[in-house]
Every structure is written in C-alpha cells, then in structure tokens.
Amino acid sequence: VPEIASRAHVERILPVLRHALADAGCTLADIDAVAVGHRPGLIGALIVVVAAAKALAFALERPVIGVDHVHAHLYAGLLDRDPAAEPPDDLFPALGLVVSGGHTALYRCDTALDVARIGSTIDDAVGEAYDKAAMMLGLPHPGGPRIDRLAQQGNPRAHDFPVSRLDPDSLDFSFSGLKTAVLYTIRGRPARIDGRTTFARDHQDLGEEEKADVAASFQRAAARAVTLKMRRALDTMPDTRAILVGGGVSANSAIRSAIVELGKQRRLEVRLPRMDLCMDNAAMLAGLAHLRFTRGDVDDLSLAASPMSAIT
Template structure:
C-alpha cells in the first residue's frame, strides 16, 4: 500500500511516499533555515509563503524519486495539528484536493504522534509496545505512554517554554545562530557541563510536566553578568562553550530524570525518542546510559527522521488506515 505524506506544520515543506508503513520510497524536505536565520526564529508569514512556493515542486520530485505517479497512490496523509495554523492550512488544503481528485482516502495525522512513529520507522517490527515516548522539539516537550502505533496517552508536557524553544533562545542570546539546537550541541562538546550550576526545575514531586522558562532566565542573567564584568561582547570561546554545555546539561538532566520517573510508574518495554531535539548527542548518550541495565530498550530514530518530515506522517497513516481511522474532506487544521 502506497501512502503519500504531506508535512507543513512549521518551517519544513516535506512530501514522502511510504509503502506498507515502513518502507520509505521517497522523503523530500525543503528547509527554510536560510529564510529565518536573520530573525533568530521562525516567522509565520515567511514560512507560509515558502510552503506555497515549495509544495508542488517537492510533490513532483517525491513522485519521481518513488518511481510512481499520483494514480498509484492508495491514500493521502497530512499533518493537521499542532503547528502554525497558516502553514498547516497549506498542507491540509493540498491533501484534501489530492484525495478528492484521486478519489482515495484522506488520513489526518497528529504531529507529535508522527514524531513518535519515527522510532518505528527506524526499528520496524523490533519495536515493542507499550513504551514511553519522549517528544522534544521547538514547540513541544511531551511524555507519552504509547500502547501501540496509534495510541498515545499524554503523561506530561511543558508548562511554559519547550526545550527546543529554550535552545533557540539561548543560542540567539549567545550569538550562535539559528537553529539553536545543533549550534549549542556543537559548541557544548568543547565546554564543561558542570562549569555553571544552572537550576533544574522538576516541579512538584511526582510531576511528569516540564518547565524551562526559569532556566532560560537564569542563562540570561548569567550571560549579562559576564558581559557586564568584561565590558565586551562576544565572550571568549571557552566561556561560551562552558555556558552552552552547562545550559544543555540542565535541560538533559530534567528530560532524563522525568523519563526515569515515568519508568518507575509505568511498566514498559522501551523508550522512544522523537522531535528535533531528539538528535541532540548529549541527550541520546545520557538517556542510553540511563536505560542500560534496566532491561529497557532505547528506540532512537536517526537524526534525519527526528526533524519534521513527511515519511513519519505517511508511515503512521498506514496504521491508522488499518484501524479505519480516516478523515473526511471537512477536516480542519488546528494550531
């Protein structure tokens, strides 16, 4: 079964063709990093315009790469929520038009659930349920109990800033560029993660929710103190590396500890990781080490499947199709 996936929830335009849920025939992604670079973050209006310009060419290329035509498709899947409403509308409208024209089923996909499915795309039938699923991205930090590919119970989520948002804002503050996650991950390798004792917010005992706004503010005050004392910007590279490493370690500490807390509450067979921040090398290393000896398998997708892409949308849609979870042509995008 061939399913076309469309992803336009934020600043990547992606179209993919996936066969029988796990075989990626094509997965084309047009990134907008260059367009948003000077703003230090995603500008919704610019993102929408870029989606409009990129979607049809990417669709055509995805078909050619897969070696098929539109008439070979069995269904169309699209991200409908959450995301930037204008960006989502472009993908949803295109998917509706294709489903109506080709007279094939339309499948609506939740963006965070698609990120969880990235682990399934990588590990295939080896991946066992139930598992914990940690989704860490620019807009979300969420912990789920996943009973199967299509069923995810939300256990905890960010109460303010998402981890990825904190990475972007701290990177902008330090002059490291956009996107912030890869920039901090890179420079932090040269720094001392214990150099600055930034706060870790675990909230009340037993909570599986997250909070990173206090950490972001602590980094700001510390940075301003360093700059004020030296009367110079930028800071020496070593101080920037130490600051970045200490910030990153504070984020990773919270993510790992919350996951371990959930493991004590819920008997599972593995931990899946998803979202853009899931490609962070420190997070992957720390979480892998924490799971060793616990008989809990790590299900980590490759970095290419951590960022927004349509293959995870089309792959998850296959399992939704098998369960009869189809959408009508009246389905709406929702931020």
Template structure:
C-alpha cells in the same frame, strides 16, 4: 497500500511515499532555515508562501523517485496540527484536493503522533507498550503509549519546550538560527563545572517540565560573565547538561511509574548526542530513536502514521477540512473500522 505523506506544519516542507508492504519508497525534504535565519526565527507568512511554492514540485520528485504516478497512490495523509495555521492550511488544501481528485481517502494526521511513531520506521522498531519522550521546538511531552492512537499524557512542559529553550538561549548567546544545534556544538568546547544551573522541577513529584528558569539562569550567567568565547562555551555546556539531566530524571521516573522497559525518543531534540548518550546509559532499559534524518519534521513520519491509521479505518471523504494550531496528543483515539 501506498500512502503519500505531506508535512507543512512549520518551516520544512516534507513529502514521502510509504508502502505498507515495501516500506518507505521515497521522501524529499526542503528546509526554510536559510530564509528564516535572516529574521532570527520563523516568519509564519513567509513559511506559508514557501510551502505553496515547494510542495507540488517535491511531490512530483517523490513520485518520480519511486517510479510511480498519482494514480498509484491509495491514500493521502497530511499534517492537520499542531502547527502554524497558514502553513498547515497549505498541506491540508493540497492533500484534500489531491484525494478528492483521485477518489481516495484523505487522512488528517497529528504532527506529534507522526514524531511519536517515527522510530517504528526503523529496521528494529519497538514493541508496544512504551514510554515516549517527545522533544522539539514546540513540545516537551512524556506519553504512555499502549497502541496506535492509545496515548496517555504523563507530563508536559508548563512553559517553554526544551527545544524552544535551546533556541532562545542560543539566540541570547548570539549563535543565530536555528540555535539548538549551534548551542550543542559550542558546548563541546565548554569546561565542565564552570557553571552549575538548576535542574527545574526534579525535586517535586510528577512528570511535568519547566525550562524558563533554566533559560533565565543562563541569561544571568552570561550578563555576569566576561562574555568571552570560552565563557559562552561554558554557559552552553552548563545549559545543555542541566537540560539533559532534567529530561533523563523525568524519563527514569516515567519508566518506573509505568513499569515499562522501553523508551522511545523523538522530535528535533532527539538528535542531541549528549541526550542520546545519557538515555542510552539507563540501566535495564531499551531506548529507541528515529533515524537522524527523521528527527526533524518530515513527510515520512506523516505517511507512516497515515498508513497505520488507514489500515484500520473507513475511508474519510467529507467535502470539508480543518486544521488546528493546538491539538493535544491525548485527544486522539485508536483507529477503528
């Protein structure tokens, strides 16, 4: 079965084709970073318009790369949420229209489920069950994953997501957009121990996160510094160290609570090398990540999630569709025939 995946939840247009027997056949991604950098962040209306321009040409390129045509597609999966409503509607409208025209199933996919399942695209995927740490610009979640669609939320951020905190701190330091990777790169030049920022909520029970206070600590340190290049690097390192240690502490706690040995880390922040090094050092645990090219938003994870669900579902062909700006992961249910 071949599933076409369409990702358009924010500022990246991703299209991919996944075959349940042969694996990922082809994928294409267009990032809008250059366009949004001028404004210091994503402009929703511009994002939506650019998805309209890019989606169909990318789809044709994906089919050409695989040596296939639209008639070779067995199902279409598209991101239905969470995300920017206008951007989501572009992918949903294209996905549903194509499915109706070809009389094939259309599958609305939760964006975070796509990230959660993306490490299963690798040659050595994790077995169920496992704990998943989902870290991105919009979400920080710890999830007990027992099977596809069988998710139990363990903890989440009560304010800023960790990726959002990275981006806002980077913007405060004048690092531009997107800020997270720039901050991580600058942190390599920092002197360890120059600042000691708090590890939020690690001294209280539970698995929830909070990063707004850490962001404020970095802001105060910047205002009270000499604002030199070295001070900027020192603050970046202190922020990254505190954020990483906070995530590691909560992951260790989640693994102990569930009794699992496997940890899956996905989402844009999973590309952070300091985070990977710290998590890989967890004793007696197996840690899995998506390939670096699939850490950020992409169509491959949507196509794969669609394939996993379609294999156990009846065709879905209603003449209506909807998208959701907010769609909690724990509202999903396992696919069933």
C-alpha cells in the same frame, strides 16, 4: 510570520509534490492513500496543505488520512527497520518523549496508535530554550546544533545550572529557570539605571573557552531536566517495555546519550529516530498513516486543520 508561511506553502506545495514523486520513482497512479499532517501548527499553513491533500485524494478517488505530527514524531523511531512492518507488540506499553522547538512532553503509549499525554512543559519547550541560550551566546540560528558542537569543547561541570523540579509528583517540565541562569552567567545580574534595565556585560566579553563551558553546562542541565521527568514517569509505569523518542532535539548528542543511558539502567529498549528523521519530515507522517490505513482507519473530505494537538 504566519502570513508569509501560508503564502510560502501555496507557492511550494505543487513543486514539492512533484519532487517527492520523482524521488520516490512513482506516479500518482501508484498512490493508495494521501496522508497529511493536519495538526498542530500554524493554522494558515495547515489549511493550505489539508486543502491540497483533500483535493488530491478526491481527484485520485483515494482515502485521505490526517496525521497529528506530534504523534508522528513518536513513530519516527519505529521507521529504522521495515517502514511497512507493524511495530512489534513487545515494545508496548512504552514511554514516549517528544522534544522539539515547540513541544516537550511525555506520553504513555499503549500501542503505536493509542497514545496519551502524561506531562508537558509549563513554559518553554526545550528546543526553544536551546535557541535562546544560543542567542545569548551570540550563536546564529538554529541554535541547537551550534550549542551541541560548541559544548564538545567545554566542561559540562563548569557551571551548576539549575534543574527545575516543580512538584515532586509532577511530570511537567520547566526551562525558564535554566534560561535565566544562563542569562545571568553570561551577562551578570540586571540593574536599574536611570529607569532602564541594564547588564554589566554581554557574550562579547566571554572568551571562547568560557562560551564552550556555558554551552556544555547548559546541555548537561537540559539533559538532566529531561531524564529526571522520564525517571519519574517510569516509576509510575512499571509495565513499561520501551522508550520511544522523537522531535528535533532528539538529534542532540547529550540528550540522546542521557536517554540511552537511562534505557540501560532500566533495561528498556530505546527507539531513537535516525538523525535524518529527528526533524519534521514526511516519512514519519506516511509511516503512521500507513499503519492506520492497513487497519482501515481513514478520514473523509470533512478533515479539517487544527492548531492544537489531538493527544491529551
């Protein structure tokens, strides 16, 4: 709920700042610049954090650096070595992939800073599809990790769920058909009875083995959908040297394995984030901001929050 999120940010922003400084073992005097994720997202919450970051930068007489958090996800896989080191030139150009609850998109990355979107989902993000499939199976939120665990016990070929192909040349994703196929597998096809849409059954009618098979088959289809578009993108980018991946769904075992295998087939280095850097985190924001800071690329106090990503 946007209003609740905004109020929660107001309540927590200063305690979080104090906690972060304590964890890092430093004081405000040690800060060289203030980085803030200012887009995309819920505008009310972003306004709170941007105002706090600008106030801190003004008080400390330090520059403020606004970071697109989707861009930062692409940078997360570059933090596994020396976070202060510049990304090696031999990784670029790279194919970037962000997979999360709100985003599923492909990017051409000519450098760590020069990024352009080349494909995105036309309906649900893959993480949203995971959450909805989990809900259909009666699994609690967040659904992604729970489907991943359940899938380890199932047969990934028990159900041949569809992979959306769209136009042969399209680099866009679609997961609505996959969701519908999972729904019909679990609950049967809907019928109209007395003017109401009803289903023949629900997840409670499935045994644990059947649920595991659905989860495993769903994961296989989701991973195939992601890597299918990645293959097409690589076909259009023969100069690609590496694959950069980020976002919460990059923690999923099936998707990680499929991307690693794709990298082997194409002889490309694959940079996946550490598991603790897959979800939204401040480290990836700071890493990307540090790269900009070292190049003198900073913002001023006119920095504004935006609900939209700047990467187009």
